[in-house]
Amino acid sequence: MPLRAIIFDAYGTLFDVYSMGVLAERLFPGQGKTLAEMWRDKQIEYTRLRTLSNTYKPFWEVTQDALVFCCRKLGLPLTLEAQNMMLGQYAKLQPFPESLEVLRELKGKGMRLAILSNGNPEMLDAVVESAGMKDVFHHVLSVDPVRKFKTAPEAYQLGTDVLGIPAKDVVFVSSNCWDICGAAWYGYPTFWVNRSGAPLEELGVTPHGEGTSLSDLRDFVRQRNEAAVPGSQ
Amino acid sequence: MPLRAIIFDAYGTLFDVYSMGVLAERLFPGQGKTLAEMWRDKQIEYTRLRTLSNTYKPFWEVTQDALVFCCRKLGLPLTLEAQNMMLGQYAKLQPFPESLEVLRELKGKGMRLAILSNGNPEMLDAVVESAGMKDVFHHVLSVDPVRKFKTAPEAYQLGTDVLGIPAKDVVFVSSNCWDICGAAWYGYPTFWVNRSGAPLEELGVTPHGEGTSLSDLRDFVRQRNEAAVPGSQ
Incomplete structure (x- = not known):
């Protein structure tokens, strides 16, 4: 067949999800690429852990959690405005x-x-x-x-x-x-x-x-x- | 209670699993830390994917697969001897x-x-x-x-x-x-x-x-x- x-x-x-790096670089100069890649990896990790453990949350929320974690890990101050811009970018990829x-x-x-x-x-x-x-x-x-x-x-x-x-x-x-x-x-x-x-x-x-x-x-x-x-x- | x-x-x-880095550095000078960390991440990733997809394999085999992948990704020549040394180290951590x-x-x-x-x-x-x-x-x-x-x-x-x-x-x-x-x-x-x-x-x-x-x-x-x-x- x-x-x-x-x-x-x-x-x-x-x-192209790594185009997030451009925005990330604008918001956090010098750290954009690192943040965008770490965010993507963490986002995927959280989808797997939540599926393995039957603790599903919609992708939007998982993605937000991953961003908060990565900024904390990298020591980047994540304002609500920056968070909204980063997540909002997902609709415009x-x-x-x-x-x-x-x-x-x-x-x-x-x-x-x-x-x-x-x-x-x-x-x-x-x-x-x-x-x-x-x-x-x-x-x-x-x-x-x-x-x-x-x-x-x-x-x-x-x-x-x-x-x-x-x-x-x-x-x-x-x-x-x-x-x-x-x-x-x-x-x-x-x-x-x-x-x-x-x-x-x-x-x-x-x-x-x-x-x-x-x-x-x-x-x-x-x-x-x-x-x-x-x-x- | x-x-x-x-x-x-x-x-x-x-x-201490990151002590694998010492052996890795001896086998692949200059790349030990990178290899050991990437290996650990990939090993964990494979355990999750295989659990999510009901394609379980014992940890020993998953760990071996992860090592093979990481050496290929980093362009490191993995001899059978080096592979046995790296995996054998797991018994002596x-x-x-x-x-x-x-x-x-x-x-x-x-x-x-x-x-x-x-x-x-x-x-x-x-x-x-x-x-x-x-x-x-x-x-x-x-x-x-x-x-x-x-x-x-x-x-x-x-x-x-x-x-x-x-x-x-x-x-x-x-x-x-x-x-x-x-x-x-x-x-x-x-x-x-x-x-x-x-x-x-x-x-x-x-x-x-x-x-x-x-x-x-x-x-x-x-x-x-x-x-x-x-x-x-």
């Missing part, structure tokens, strides 16, 4: 330059497109709207209804439940190798957008496809679907 | 200097003492034996039987199951703030051995006690138990 749908991670995959064109082209070829993200619904709706992508996606899915963050299988299952397609006929796309592993363990074919040339995690998973941008995904999908239809080129 | 038992995390709490004396004293006061660790049983038995602590602990518990690493509640439940004591009459001791949070979420009173003066995680948990070494734990237990027995001083 050819691939019939594509599920995308959001932050870091479609939207820029998509990677190729994102919109590739998405439109894939949709034009009949693929069903979805986002599946740790972000809570309000955050996702805001960033999708701001990036002009509202008409591109058939589904914008948050893990919020299952109250578990990735890589819990229940999170990935939201995709197959909503699409009504077996996991094997969907490709899951993420820039995070751990997310690729979680999706592969659930049963999706995977495409790793390895934007930074990171080494593969030692988790026993090899993605079905890999590239440096979403443009490479376009080629991957074409090749997979041509191979699935005998005689076509 | 007074506290009747104490459960200790092992690595970083009783045994030094206890923190105050560990043994404090443990003996607490045991002398009638406390039941246990270790509850992500480590698999062989690893734990080896390091406890090597540190001369075999006669000190009533129980050396690995999460291995439940095939979930901390902070899964099932991991912490091993302590109450084996001790046969309600969680509220036990104190859980760890140097890792995330471990303190997991234990508190499960229901244990907690004592954080905050050896490095780290800020408290923003996870809504405040430990019942905090100190910079196990010596402070001794005072905490005495005060708690004096307060629990009216009229005693």
Whole structure:
């Protein structure tokens, strides 16, 4: 069977989350890069701990907690105004330059497109709207209804439940190798957008496809679907 | 009720895991500290991902995977000999200097003492034996039987199951703030051995006690138990 749908991670995959560093640098000169990276790591750590321990909180709140922790750790004075600016930036994240064109082209070829993200619904709706992508996606899915963050299988299952397609006929796309592993363990074919040339995690998973941008995904999908239809080129 | 038992995390709490850095520095001059810290972070990350995704592997293997990843990421050539030396070091970790004396004293006061660790049983038995602590602990518990690493509640439940004591009459001791949070979420009173003066995680948990070494734990237990027995001083 050819691939019939594509599920995308959001932050870091479609939207450039490290651009937060620019704002962070403006607010805390000399510390922006350190803060932005530590914040992202801590945010992910908190999603995992809260999922492991069944103490779910929406991503917005987890993200805020992580910011407060990181500023305390780095000794940076976090005013309410700065906090609101940093969190507010999440609604205005820029998509990677190729994102919109590739998405439109894939949709034009009949693929069903979805986002599946740790972000809570309000955050996702805001960033999708701001990036002009509202008409591109058939589904914008948050893990919020299952109250578990990735890589819990229940999170990935939201995709197959909503699409009504077996996991094997969907490709899951993420820039995070751990997310690729979680999706592969659930049963999706995977495409790793390895934007930074990171080494593969030692988790026993090899993605079905890999590239440096979403443009490479376009080629991957074409090749997979041509191979699935005998005689076509 | 007074506290009747104490459960200790092992690595970083009783045994100094960052002493791995010394060996790492000998094997990879100039990169030892970076490698040891990255290895520890990656090891913990893999335990969480594998627990979230129900893909448990014993800690020994996870630790090996993490080492392989980190050396690849840092561009360090990892020979089989170096790998065996690094992993073998886990069996010979030094206890923190105050560990043994404090443990003996607490045991002398009638406390039941246990270790509850992500480590698999062989690893734990080896390091406890090597540190001369075999006669000190009533129980050396690995999460291995439940095939979930901390902070899964099932991991912490091993302590109450084996001790046969309600969680509220036990104190859980760890140097890792995330471990303190997991234990508190499960229901244990907690004592954080905050050896490095780290800020408290923003996870809504405040430990019942905090100190910079196990010596402070001794005072905490005495005060708690004096307060629990009216009229005693």
